[in-house]
Amino acid sequence: MEAYETLKYDVLIIGAGGAGLRAAISVCERGLRCGVVCKSLLGKAHTVMAEGGAAAALGNMGEKDSWEVHFRDTMVGGASLNNPRIVEIFAHEAIDRVLELEQYGAVFDRTPEGLISQRPFGGHTYRRLNHVGDRTGLELIRTLQDKAVSLHPTFHMEVTITSLLRDGQRVIGAYGYDRISGKPIVFQARAVVLATGGWGRMYRYTSNSWESTGDGAAMALEAGAELIDMEMVQFHPTGMLWPPSMRGILVTEAVRGEGGVLRNASGDRFMYTPEYTPERYRGKFAESTEEAERWLDDKSANRRPPELLPRDEVSRAIYKEVKAGRATEHGGVHLDVSHRGAAYVKRKLPAMYDQFLHLGGVDITREPMEVYPTVHYTMGGIRVDPETCASTMPGLFAAGECAAGLHGANRLGGNSLTDILVFGKRAGDGAAAFAEATDHGVVDPDQIAREEATLNAPLGRPAAETPATIGAELQEAMQTDAMIERTEVCLSRCLDRIHELQQRCDQIGVEGGRTYNPAWHAARDLRFQLRLSEVIVRSAILRKESRGAHWRTDYPNMDPDWGRRNVVARMVNSVVDVDTTPLPEMPEHLRLVMNEGAK
């Protein structure tokens, strides 16, 4: 076995996006030694790409918003597959976490009264998204980064964790390598927090960066933790479609929040087609374009346009329009905000204006954008305890996109930025409390030797396969057969492809050494992607109904029986096992909150 460095912390946090940084703040504030590992440089994590805002019921816009309404919207948007207690905590604490962020130094856009300005977004009854233009994620990560840096955790930038270490049935650390030098590192910790984000990179067209390979969820599964809701992958309705180099890049929902409209090739505002508004949203959205026009100026007396239905519904509508032959030039639909005027668009959507002008060659103050759904977010992930974010493996905690339970079958825009604040803090507190009550555990050299062998195998092996080829084939398979519209036939075909690619993974060889070698890095990431793809597809085969983002055309209806169960995945004798588990009961006081909204 190769020599390795050993680093000891009370709490190890893996991932330095919003959730990881917020967890680090909590751990440091309790006076514990905290290590934070990130694959990229600090401040570059996926949080930086969030645009529209952070949802919290501050009620700054003169509307009667409250945590109860936010709770209801989130449950309804998630097709009630959410864990009610997680949503309750979230809707309550989102308010404090956003205000706290402002005290850390975030500078949100203001209302005329000097309070934080809030914008409308899909699925939210009231204006609820606290924002900074269309770069809210940058504001959030930089604020948390500065705050965390001031509390002095130890940051390990450009380090990849590839395996969690266990002492019996407890996680006691992690094994990884320095991306720059290629040298192995063993981290020992009394508690480990996973804040590793999602796994959109399994799909060909995604708004996600290279980092989103699902390492955290895959490692948790392999270490013995349970994953739930893995079939739930969010397809954001509006990704860039043209030019090809920009395909999949996000076009923020804030475009629609600020009055942007969707049209098909014939110029019809197709979202007004009655079948695109499901039963549970009937009567809550504008039914004529005139009402939608009036809504722009008077939001309390008029209903929102159906462009602001939750993301799963809008994505499906776009998909159906294209499939019905009403697609625009490059196979999508038009999103147009030019009627709002150049000055308004540039002030409210500066990043979108810039992105389309420089990268797409389109001036959005004059012309429509061409858009098509893009893989954006993963609702499923590590099963966690609502109070502490503890996973089902002792010593292992999870928060943010890699954890599951808050968003159910579909996430509302704006809920991810507050998710990482609320549960980043709770995971930090939970892990710190666990760490205070336990020891460091004993590192098992066999686990290290095994991971070292897996990690280093591609180095110097003849390149019968490359990570780029297998990665591209996986993306193609997932894009074709595990996308918006799913059937047992296409999912089974996808699963066969994944198994084939898993076999071929053992033939990967990479050139070059260990110093900052992207091919070698990708070879390891690919195993995580394949593992989670397998779980996604197997979970999707199991759930024989349509709910939220999961649309099975062979089972087109929502099934109340399936509405009482989550799909759960675990490793049994090194093989993925998928099963169902009862959804937690909604307590009486929350049932009353739900009924209140039905009146």
Add this chain to the structure above:
Amino acid sequence: MRDKIQLRVYRGDASGGETKEYAVDTYPGMVVLDAIREIQASQDGSLACRWNCKAAKCGSCSAEVNGKPRLMCKTRVEEVYDAAGVITVHPLKSFPIIRDLVVDVSWNYKMAETIAPLSVPDDVPRPFRMQQADVSRVQEFRKCIECFLCQNVCHVLRDHNRKDGYYGPRFMVKLASLDMHPLDDQNRREFLHETAGIGFCNITKCCQEVCPEEIKITDNAIIPSKERVADVYYDPVRMLLRRLRRS
């Protein structure tokens, strides 16, 4: 646009290196980062380069394209190839090379650690009330994506390597964002002058020209900060008082 382009990419590390040439097929909208990733995918997977968002939001893929500092994800190939279809891509020159296009920017993170965070007195009512007009300038500074292109072109850092004396434009912007925050109660002028070395800047505005976020670094951050510093350090009456106090 040409169907094929030639990329001359620097390959090497601290011990030296050379420019290697790669032919890449183009497609509509291709940016320099796409071309680099094409090379990684089909010609040499070991070509080292940082990138994350590919949407000009994270500031990871900074490099010198034809000698000019750019975000590779925001630079379309047809804007930069020459008559023969050639584009040269080198790493940022002001920071030590690690490998190929990856440089060691850790100095920036060390400087960031020394800057005191926002400090709002306890008696300011929560939640904060601030007017949009009072925060717009601060918001301009907070657009910074830390691509470090400004640090790369700053001649104090690039030509004179005075990282011991000057924090560079990125941190002038950061300090200005704190100093101009309506509720911050810290006096940051001494830090700007004594520690961050604002006096080193002689307003050549190179940083401002390369900022992909179009922050008016010199005009809106550095010059007003210099004026605030001058107000304390170069006011003749205060200078005299200071001298008297020292003696």
